[in-house]
Amino acid sequence: MWIYEKKLQYPVKVSKCDPRLAKYLIEQYGGADGELAAALRYLNQRYTIPDKVIGLLTDIGTEEFAHLEMIATMVYKLTKDATPEQLREAGLGEHYADHSYALYYHNAAGHPFTITYIQAKGDPIADLYEDIAAEEKARATYQWLIDLTDDVDLQDSLRFLREREVIHSQRFREAVEILKDHEGEKKVF
Amino acid sequence: MTHHPMPKEYYRLLYELQAVDFVLVELTLYLDTHPDDTQALHEFHQYQRRKQGLTQQFEQAFGPLHEFGNSPVGARWTWAESPWPWQV
Amino acid sequence: MDKQWRFYRPYRSPFDPCVPKRVKAYIVPPNQFMPFQPPGLRTFSPHEALRRGTLWPDLYSRYNPPHREEIDP
Ligand SMILES: [Fe+2]
Numbered sequence: 602m603w604i605y606e607k608k609l610q611y612p613v614k615v616s617k618c619d620p621r622l623a624k625y626l627i628e629q630y631g632g633a634d635g636e637l638a639a640a641l642r643y644l645n646q647r648y649t650i651p652d653k654v655i656g657l658l659t660d661i662g663t664e665e666f667a668h669l670e671m672i673a674t675m676v677y678k679l680t681k682d683a684t685p686e687q688l689r690e691a692g693l694g695e696h697y698a699d700h701s702y703a704l705y706y707h708n709a710a711g712h713p714f715t716i717t718y719i720q721a722k723g724d725p726i727a728d729l730y731e732d733i734a735a736e737e738k739a740r741a742t743y744q745w746l747i748d749l750t751d752d753v754d755l756q757d758s759l760r761f762l763r764e765r766e767v768i769h770s771q772r773f774r775e776a777v778e779i780l781k782d783h784e785g786e787k788k789v790f
Numbered sequence: 791m792t793h794h795p796m797p798k799e800y801y802r803l804l805y806e807l808q809a810v811d812f813v814l815v816e817l818t819l820y821l822d823t824h825p826d827d828t829q830a831l832h833e834f835h836q837y838q839r840r841k842q843g844l845t846q847q848f849e850q851a852f853g854p855l856h857e858f859g860n861s862p863v864g865a866r867w868t869w870a871e872s873p874w875p876w877q878v
Numbered sequence: 879m880d881k882q883w884r885f886y887r888p889y890r891s892p893f894d895p896c897v898p899k900r901v902k903a904y905i906v907p908p909n910q911f912m913p914f915q916p917p918g919l920r921t922f923s924p925h926e927a928l929r930r931g932t933l934w935p936d937l938y939s940r941y942n943p944p945h946r947e948e949i950d951p
Contacts, residue, residue, distance in 0.1 A: 604856050606855055607856070607869075607875060608808065608875050609876070611808060612808065654822075660822055664819075670875065670876065674875065674876035678876070761931040763931070764932050765931050767931075767937060768819065768932050771909040771915065772819050772822065775823040775915065778913065778914050779823060812924065816927065817933070820915065827917045
């Protein structure tokens with residue numbers, strides 16, 4: 602069960618009307634290393650991971666949905682008041698033709714989200730290494746998005762999201778250490 | 791429907807709550823991999839108390855934060871009213 | 879410039895079509911040096927933690943890419 606909380610995890614402020622940025626930001630909405638992929642990956646893996654790290658996968662997976670909502674907020678604010686002409690100039694004409702002002706789960710190049718972005722091997726070490734890689738790739742994506750942005754307020758929210766990936770990676774690597782379980786190799790949990 | 795802009799106080803209280811909630815998120819993930827760190831657990835308790843106070847303050851002024859009966863509701867149903875988080 | 883950045887000089891051909899970037903940079907965040915977070919690390923205040931995206935200064939990674947002039951004067 603999940604309980605919705607009527608607030609963002611971190612304030613999202615967009616100061617410049619630059620709909621083109623929405624086209625890039627959507628990468629973290631429906632892209633391979635985006636927040637949707639992250640949430641679905643962790644929440645799916647938790648059914649077949651040793652009990653010791655189920656809590657971590659559940660909590661990080663849940664936090665990813667809060668990040669997805671932050672990205673959606675950025676895209677929403679950047680596009681909601683734009684005219685079709687402005688969207689066209691921003692390279693969002695194709696998007697408008699199919700989706701109007703609706704958000705859609707696709708990446709910056711317009712490719713629809715596919716579940717083949719994520720894996721579940723059922724091997725705890727393999728799965729956690731995928732998670733660590735996913736966090737580093739998401740961190741890198743945020744770096745490139747910060748590079749593409751000149752709105753300092755938007756950069757501020759993106760920097761927050763980037764740092765979260767640093768922490769998630771840290772925790773997943775700790776999970777690997779926990780599962781190595783040097784001291785009690787015969788222990789069952 | 792509220793269609794007038796939210797007062798400054800809304801943003802101030804929200805930010806206070808976001809700060810305390812963020813510490814709780816960080817401590818949660820930390821405790822997931824460090825369940826025996828009693829000092830961190832102690833801090834978690836402290837921030838949880840601060841969260842309770844702030845949540846109460848916020849909800850009294852601006853309505854419920856959590857759905858499905860997890861926040862007090864007044865005599866009028868305001869949960870489904872704007873603004874939603876992405877609108878403010 | 880903060881010490882999370884690393885630099886390298888890629889091979890340059892006399893036939894490269896663009897003005898060369900002689901030095902390239904990438905960042906290595908501090909989590910790469912912390913196999914398991916030790917207990918009792920110093921923490922930020924709640925406001926500062928929120929602003930930075932982490933509770934722990936030792937895990938904070940600032941992302942401010944260096945300008946070309948800084949790394950290749
Ligand atoms: Fe993440």
